[in-house]
Amino acid sequence: MSTAAGGLVIDWTQMTTYNTIMALATGAALLSLAALGRTVARKEPFHAEGWALNLGVLGFILTLTGAHMTLTWPFAKYFPFDNIIFGEPSLAFGVILLAAAFYAWKRAAALRDPATVGRELAAAAQPLSIFVTGLGLSMIAIACAGIAFQLFAAPPEEPISGRFAQYPWLEAIFISGLYATVGLTALLYPFFVRQASAGESGGAVQKVTGVLLVLDGLAFLLFGALNYYTHIGLIINTMPKP
Structure with missing residues (x-):
């Protein structure tokens, strides 16, 4: 990564990135x-077969990309912490989805039987x-690191997100907030499945879990879709000029 007269220049052979599809699959x-x-x-x-196909497709994407990002060190030369922040959670979530x-x-x-399938x-x-x-707990730790070290900030050359480059704490709060709420949802998981296995439904834990899943899912899905535009723009704006 270097700065030329025309702005930031990135050697894209040293900075593999596809957290676009990872964010999209995570949201879905x-x-x-x-x-x-x-x-x-x-x-x-x-319809178990339909749910199996859905979770299998998403799990395969996250397992494949997460495993590659986790096992390739450093995955992105300029941002080696991407292995930990994006790769490992995607790998773990992907394997869980494949198992499901x-x-x-x-x-x-x-x-x-709809009466017993939940239990x-x-x-x-x-x-x-x-x-x-x-x-x-890991998601919450990543969220804390994002705030403490002001991670996730986009460079000025990135369309849309780059407009907030002078406020690195802004995107750090947004992405860290997503990680923190996903972490909270995971911490509610043992209580959720315990109640559901006992045949209970409609409790506060289940309602809160459902709301968090929808909000985080929408945020990741829309953010991942947006990144297809912003990341393409970033690549175009920072490619070495011939």
């Missing part, structure tokens, strides 16, 4: 989990509570 997955919870809570027909897809596909015949899904998901809680 969070919204899917919220929709899944609503379907089960309302005792609507549960596999379970739904294998147990499709046993997950036909069965929650009972199967309950053993993951320890790992999900750890991921929640």
